[in-house]
Amino acid sequence: xxxxxIADDHPLVRKGxxxxxxxxxDLKVIGDAAYPHEVLEGLRREEPDILVTDLTMxxxxxxxxxxxxxxxxxxxxILVLTMHPEERFAVRALKAGAYGYxxxxxxxEELIKAVRQVVTGRKYITPSLAExxxxxxxxxxxxxxxxxxxxxxFQIMRLxxxxxxxxxxxxKLSISIRTVNTYRARILFKMNMKSNAELTLYAIENxxxx
Numbered sequence: 188x189x190x191x192x193i194a195d196d197h198p199l200v201r202k203g204x205x206x207x208x209x210x211x212x213d214l215k216v217i218g219d220a221a222y223p224h225e226v227l228e229g230l231r232r233e234e235p236d237i238l239v240t241d242l243t244m245x246x247x248x249x250x251x252x253x254x255x256x257x258x259x260x261x262x263x264x265i266l267v268l269t270m271h272p273e274e275r276f277a278v279r280a281l282k283a284g285a286y287g288y289x290x291x292x293x294x295x296e297e298l299i300k301a302v303r304q305v306v307t308g309r310k311y312i313t314p315s316l317a318e319x320x321x322x323x324x325x326x327x328x329x330x331x332x333x334x335x336x337x338x339x340x341f342q343i344m345r346l347x348x349x350x351x352x353x354x355x356x357x358x359k360l361s362i363s364i365r366t367v368n369t370y371r372a373r374i375l376f377k378m379n380m381k382s383n384a385e386l387t388l389y390a391i392e393n394x395x396x397x
Contacts (some may be wrong), residue, residue: 189306191318192233193219193227195268200291204239204268205296214302223247223255230260232287242269242276243336246361250276250338252282257284264305268298275395277316279338291316332378333395340377345372347383348390350396 191208193216195201205216218233223244230238240254242249246324253265267280277288279284286305289298301311311319319371336344346356353367362365380386 189214189237190217190233190235191215191302192217192226192229192235192238194221194238194244195219196241196243200241201296204298207298208239208302209225210295214299217332220248221245224344226252227255228309229260230251230256230263234347236300237264237266239266239268239302242267242271242280245290246340246359248338250279250342253280253283255337264308266305266311268293273313273316273319278319279341281320283338288312288316295386299308309363310325330395332380332389333393335377336374340370343367344374344378344386345390345396347371347374348387 193201193204193213195204198221201219201221205219208214208216210233217235218229220229221244223246226238226240229335236301244252249267250271253267255264256265257383264286265284267285268291269276269288270291271313272290273288274388284310287301287308289301289311293301300308302309333341343356343360346359351359352362353371356362356367357364375381376387378386380389
């Protein structure tokens with residue numbers, strides 16, 4: 188029996204994923220959580236064979252959560268199941284330690300196949316993601332501006348481009364306004380830009396925000 192833990196901040200999504208997975212006699216969802224701290228507590232308590240997680244989590248970046256899990260539970264396979272398209276986060280998620288990346292429009296049979304493959308310790312890569320990874324390897328010397336950002340910088344860049352105020356970003360990420368401004372300055376410098384308006388236009392043109 189493959190024991191699965193689900194992390195997603197939408198109860199209906201958790202319920203739906205559980206129903207899909209438990210149609211298979213060898214798959215069992217033993218726990219779920221909506222908040223990062225609940226996920227970590229659940230993993231300690233339940234000791235699942237695999238974590239299926241979203242990237243959008245209250246209070247913290249899903250990429251940060253993956254990094255934390257890699258340190259605390261280095262042998263636990265992680266499968267990302269998210270609404271974010273591959274071009275936004277897939278490569279970053281794999282670099283952070285995820286074993287696979289699927290979007291929520293994935294067919295149920297592909298999710299089941301991915302769970303079974305990832306739980307064995309193998310990566311689950313879709314053909315389109317494989318192409319992106321190959322491209323990533325070939326263009327290390329010619330990265331797009333946003334690809335030079337750290338995961339936290341990328342997260343804050345997206346929030347700025349989405350129109351969030353500095354105070355709102357600080358509250359969401361539990362950091363000070365001063366820290367947000369420091370990140371903003373670093374982001375503008377790395378991306379060779381001068382204003383939030385430039386960031387917003389760039390993010391829209393590169394499909395980095397909804």
